[in-house]
Amino acid sequence: MNAFTPPLPLRAETPAAWAEAALADPEALLSDHAHCEKKAALSALTLAQAFGDQPRASVLLARLAEEEMGHFRRVLEALQGFGWTLRPDGGNAYAQALHRLAGKGLLDRLLIAALIEARSCERLWLLEQAAAGHPVLGAAPWLAFLLELERCEAGHALSYRGLAEERFGDQARARLDWWLDREAEVVRALPWRSVVH
Numbered sequence: 101m102n103a104f105t106p107p108l109p110l111r112a113e114t115p116a117a118w119a120e121a122a123l124a125d126p127e128a129l130l131s132d133h134a135h136c137e138k139k140a141a142l143s144a145l146t147l148a149q150a151f152g153d154q155p156r157a158s159v160l161l162a163r164l165a166e167e168e169m170g171h172f173r174r175v176l177e178a179l180q181g182f183g184w185t186l187r188p189d190g191g192n193a194y195a196q197a198l199h200r201l202a203g204k205g206l207l208d209r210l211l212i213a214a215l216i217e218a219r220s221c222e223r224l225w226l227l228e229q230a231a232a233g234h235p236v237l238g239a240a241p242w243l244a245f246l247l248e249l250e251r252c253e254a255g256h257a258l259s260y261r262g263l264a265e266e267r268f269g270d271q272a273r274a275r276l277d278w279w280l281d282r283e284a285e286v287v288r289a290l291p292w293r294s295v296v297h
């Protein structure tokens with residue numbers, strides 16, 4: 101059983117064996133994760149613009165985008181450090197499946213962002229556990245980076261949920277309940293590959 105509590109009450113727990121499958125091709129895993137961090141930054145920047153009438157929220161989102169840009173740079177540096185290259189972006193089937201279920205409004209964009217962050221956080225934790233014995237990714241600086249990413253993404257999940265609840269109140273809480281079931285269905289249906297999700 102996972103000794104891990106995700107920042108949102110996810111309804112499909114990822115089995116620990118997933119991490120072994122994800123670590124089968126670490127270069128692909130890191131490449132995919134670099135693309136995810138870049139998309140997280142772009143998404144946060146777009147949302148910062150949507151909150152232009154709420155300075156506190158837009159500043160929070162701009163800061164979040166900066167953090168994601170920093171993660172993007174550091175994953176690229178890790179690829180470089182291992183002597184690997186950034187592979188082409190194969191797309192993110194998980195995020196695409198969530199977006200296909202979404203309405204057009206801001207509420208779903210915020211809640212999807214929160215869910216992606218929370219799932220990333222769970223999977224980074226599993227990777228951190230499994231990477232400890234890995235011949236390449238078991239190095240202490242890399243494990244420390246995974247832990248840092250996991251904590252940072254947990255904060256992002258809570259920030260997105262907080263923004264949704266501040267703006268949409270009970271509607272956000274009800275919609276998150278609906279989304280937690282959908283996210284569990286989506287994540288259970290995806291094959292395991294060398295990607296975070």
Ligand SMILES: [Fe+2]
Binds near residue numbers: 137140167168171249
């Ligand atoms: Fe990130």
Ligand SMILES: [Fe+2]
Binds near residue numbers: 140168
């Ligand atoms: Fe994040």
